[in-house]
Amino acid sequence: MSVQIGNIDLGEFPLLLAPMEDVSDPPFRYVCKKYGADMMYTEFISSEGLIRDAAKSRQKLDIFEYERPIGIQIFGSNIEHMREATEIATQAGPDLMDINYGCPVKNVACRGAGASLLQDIDKMVAMTKAVVEATHLPVTVKTRLGWDDNTKNVYEVAERLQDVGIKALTIHGRTRAQMYKGEADWTLIREIKRNPRIQIPIFGNGDIDSPEKAANWRLEYGVDGMMIGRAAIGYPWIFREIKHFFTTGEHREPPTIAERIDACKTHLEKSIEWKGPKTGVFEMRRHYSNYFKGLDHFKEYRMKLVSTENIDELYDILWQINEKYSVQMA
Structure with a gap:
């Protein structure tokens, strides 16, 4: 019903x-x-x-x-x-x-x-x-x-x-x-x-x-x-x-690294679109560690993500994460 x-x-x-x-x-x-x-x-x-x-x-x-x-x-x-x-x-x-x-x-x-x-x-x-x-x-x-x-x-x-x-x-x-x-x-x-x-x-x-x-x-x-x-x-x-x-009654496969990055990227894009580049980038910072929870040695990337204000750089860091962890998970 x-x-x-x-x-x-x-x-x-x-x-x-x-x-x-x-x-x-x-x-x-x-x-x-x-x-x-x-x-x-x-x-x-x-x-x-x-x-x-x-x-x-x-x-x-x-x-x-x-x-x-x-x-x-x-x-x-x-x-x-x-x-x-x-x-x-x-x-x-x-x-x-x-x-x-x-x-x-x-x-x-x-x-x-x-x-x-x-x-x-x-x-x-x-x-x-x-x-x-x-x-x-x-x-x-x-x-x-x-x-x-x-x-x-x-x-x-x-x-x-x-x-x-x-x-x-x-x-x-x-x-x-x-x-x-x-x-x-x-x-x-x-x-x-x-x-x-x-x-x-x-x-x-x-x-x-x-x-x-x-x-x-x-x-x-x-x-x-x-x-x-x-x-x-x-x-x-x-x-x-x-x-x-x-x-x-069965578990669905958890999201792949590519899916995590895709969701994070979409979130970032929508954030910039709605709040403007400065606030959009800044307010997204609280979400990165949640999207990549459980990844080994992620701190280095998290520090990069939360310290840059450049949008192209952010996309580049997400690409690096994809390269590194996709290989690890494969």
Whole structure:
């Protein structure tokens, strides 16, 4: 059975790319889409920034036709500002709107946004209702199990947010207090999925980093789909590998050196295209070591990649990597 969010058909068991600050920009989304992400989200965007017309927030609204279906994710602590931000983001033409009630980082949560709203469910419900009423698009939510171990209240959150009109819920299997540490616990996610009152799709998020884990947890927790974040950084092939494992029960061959270089090159090209040469080259630096993780003695090349600003030189270094490691792997 297909999973539906409003009128968006996501197929039988969709794999979603998580919204990640400073990662999930259009160049990164391009490579993830190419390798099998079924739905993606923008980086989270500050409602205050959108209302002030801040350049950085505005730029995050950029979406491209090839990315569809795509959601714009917003966060904030003021209900009226969230309503206004929803209207602005809707004009950018996404397929859905998503609200971030999961971000644990200090400068978001301590300002009363993100995961902080898990401490005030009445406000969270009121804010969600305002967003739902401010757009014709389906609204989805991403959140966590609760603020800490003593307040795992996502069961109540799921029911109440469904009641005010959200069309899907993604739950990260950690509390805010855990940040990204320890192991994600999906047992509460399963309970919510089994709750007869819940009619909307429930997506699980947290620690999905291999095809086996995805297949096992799909059976064990019964979710409608999975959202993948950190495991896709530098490894966009995770989506196609999981799908291959679902259909065949076998592992797909990992990407060759040539494929890694091709993906890295595409990412770099899109980065330059979208951000301009200077910023495009600079912001790509955080991705190189991820694309070439596990290669012996790679440090020398990494140092070259992160220290040059010349685009032709970068391509030349990638060519050298291909020459050296293709021979090694052959």
